[in-house]
Amino acid sequence: MTPLLEVRNLKKYFRVRAGLLHAVDDVSFTLDKGKTLGVVGESGCGKTTLGRTVLHLTEPTDGQIFFEGKDITSPTKNELRRLREDMQIIFQDPYSSLNPRMSVSETIMEPLILRGDMTKTEMFAEVRKLMDTVGIASRFENAYPHELDGGRRQRIGIARALALEPKFIVCDEPVSALDVSIQAQIINLMLDLQEERGLTYLFITHDLSVVKYISDDIMVMYLGQVVEKAPADELFANTLHPYSQALLSAIPIPSIRHKQERILLRGEITSPVNPEPGCRFMARCQYAAEECKQPQKLEESSPGHYVLCCRYKEINNL
Amino acid sequence: MDEKLLEIRNLAVEYHTDEAIVYAVNNIDLVVKKGETIGLVGETGAGKTTIARSILRILPSVTARIVSGEILFNGEDLLKLSEREMRKVRGSKIAMIFQDPMTALNPIETVGFQIAEAIQQHNKISRAEAERRACDMLELVGIPMERYSEYPHQFSGGMKQRVVIAMALSCNPELLLADEPTTALDVTIQAQVLDLMQSLKERLGTSVVLITHDLGVVANTCDSVAVVYAGEIVEYGTVEHIFDFAAHPYTLGLFGSLPKLDSKERRLKPIKGLMPDPTDLPKGCRFYERCPEASKECAEAVPADVEVAPGHIVKCIKVKGGAV
Amino acid sequence: MKRQRKKSRLSEIWRQLKKNKLAVVALFVLILLVLVAILAPLLAPYPYSQQNPKLSNAGPSAQHLLGNDKLGRDILSRLIYGTRQSLAMGVVSVAIAAVIGITIGAIAGYYGGWVDNLSMRLLDIYQAVPMFLLSVSLAAIMGPSLRNAIIALGIGTVPGYARIMRASVLTVREKEYIEAAKAINAGDGRIILKHVIPNAIGPMIVQITMGVGSCILAGSALSFIGLGAQPPVPEWGAMISEARNVMREHPTHALYPGICVMISVLACNLLGDGLRDALDPRLKN
16 A cells, blocks of 8 residues: 655755755655654744654655655646645644634635635535534634634634645644643544544644654654654653654653653754754763764664664663 | 642732623632642633732723732732732742743843842842842753843743743742743753743742643643633642543543553544633533433522642542542 | 734734824824825915915915915915925935835845845945935935935935845844745745735834935925925925025014924924834833
8 A cells, every 4th residue: 555645855944154954864654644753843843844844844855755655756736736625734723823904714614715616605514514614613603813722723723624635644743732621622522523524634733742642653853853753652652762762751741650750951952054964962971982973774673663873772771 | 848839819800891791700719828839721712810810910901800819928918918018029939930031031231131130129229239140040940140131032932932931930039930931942942941930949938829721831840730711720739640640520621632652542622612601601610512421400499619638639520538 | 803903913902003193293293294285275365376476475364374475475375385295305205215115125125135235335325425415415416306306315215225125134134934935935026025025024114104204394495495396386494595696684484384394293203203202022021
């Protein structure tokens, strides 16, 4: 079976005053239909840029993207139009992702208007159906975003993304800005939608408990590179990369039984501008050694588990 | 440890806007003991920040009204102090850290200068002495003192929050109010900052009121917990009580909403609905409409505090000196 | 239902504006001026060009409340008719400037890069010439008439609007709903018209209100030096100009139109100030 989405050696560099910012650097992955790939990392690791680049909201610097087996790295205008109907995005901030001057129904209808294959009545019916799907009462049809709470706004964002019946959705921190009780409602909604419609998600987040919960595979990113990639349970059970280990140990677990041994990292994330060829995590890594200055290669430690660290065997006594 | 440092009695705060009155804090009682860390947990708009701001009396003066209550700090009612006396308390005896370190620092002064300034404001010491103590404070929060004369924009978010903590602790306050101090930070940086706060608290013996929505942070740092919902404390107890014997349906709902790292369930159990409009609160139990346990009487009766175990208080009529 | 919502935004602004008593007074003054302009033929006791040599420079009387000018024309009537020209000067020239400015600002801000650089540098050059001087030269080249004065003023004040619009667009451009619109296949034109401009226009409202005031003033100045409204059409600036020769003996002839200019400019500025406060989300509640 061809994967729904395949990304090969994707690179996105931005030219900044100080040099080249390596936002996404040589990222490859495949994503099967109906599955969820979680992308975790801290701010500035390139996870958001990755999502945007896959959707062609910014153009990749290098690499290839395949969707349903077709190369979509540099689509023509028409191809991009069709592609956008298959690939959608849900944003983090339910306050900035909705146009404050457009009502709920106008927002949800806009993609339908742009596709332009429905009559006005059909579109209204479709908007009603979508609102029902995401659980917004029809009395909010003419409400404006500022009149609604964060959870409802996020539901509108989801309805807008669903309007074109996409196969693949990039979810860029869709629940990070929400309160826990609302967060759970939205996560459940997204899981239901995935089941009903066979959706495929690229789920970007910095919240590791959410990502474990929702993902089939997880990719940990650091300064534009994938440092570890594995099935969700495997990643949490056998964390191999020193950065992933520190990241996982840093999540505060809501339980007093679970006394955590935190790995405290030295310093803070370094700059993604003109990075050295070696391991990018080296400056903060407690296991850093001379060999880490060499360019690192993603190695498969066990089937489906990849790690970008030349010393992972020593560190983990493998 | 059992000595009371701060005692809030029957505090009620309202915001008067043109259209309506927002009932932000409704008759809460809270005790902070010497040396303890107490977590105020709740969702956006529950009234956590208003409680902290009331303690320091830095509520927006145009709209906010403290309707009733006493805030006893070392036995003295802060609400009765003159503004002048209050200024001596702020910063020196009670300090506050805000969520966003960006706005807490003056961008055009060096960080060292700002800390020294804060120290001099409350202590009659020479400039040189203040500078020396500022250097010590920087070292204390893990910033090399060579960075004394750098400006805030040269620091990253986590470093800025350290500076803010250094500034807050520079006068050895007895009470530190920390309003979501790590929410704006990445997890690995959050771990560093929480660790720092913990070790400083142990060294300096400061009491901390930690406002957060993250139960994970609470489990890792707090001694006791107050769960805030719609301007009320619906459950209060030691961290063990709250995490192992939570009794209020809202607290239970919060825990159910969290994705657990070790569970296999395919669905979360969210709390249905939304927090009630603070301008139009239900007259009975505030949680009535969202509560899975609700019955008719909950809509009418205002729940009283029930002590289910010594020091574990639950505001729910279904709870009777035991479990639900 | 929908209309009601749109209205509720206006009523929200009005609710905020109401708190500012001066701005409310200013708004009423402006409404009054507009009514006077519209109803001038009904309100004015005499036609504006009716001369009466017998009453040359006559003082106030029961028939002529503010007296008569050198040609014996009723000053009150001329002031009332003059409202039309002066308001037209303010409103139309600002409309021209705002439409051009919004277009340039929106395009420069939205596309950024060389489009932005080019248009901003052009505006820099544009602004190196003093606005009034530019308007004067334009009006002089096109020939003195009210219409040309309005066009000259409109063109002369474009840069201010373009810059404010651009700055405002720059913040809107970063919003996620713009990206969302791209993701659902909206073209640039649609994004600018439906998503960018409606959300960036807020700060312009203040600028436009105040701009009307300064254009009335500048328009009067143009008329004063003979480049605006042509006799016998009454315009406040032109009336002041005509009153120059008799300023010593009859200072009121210049004073009345002067007061009219002052009141209308002041009203625009006060309303602009009030709107700025009313539209600023930080000042809400």
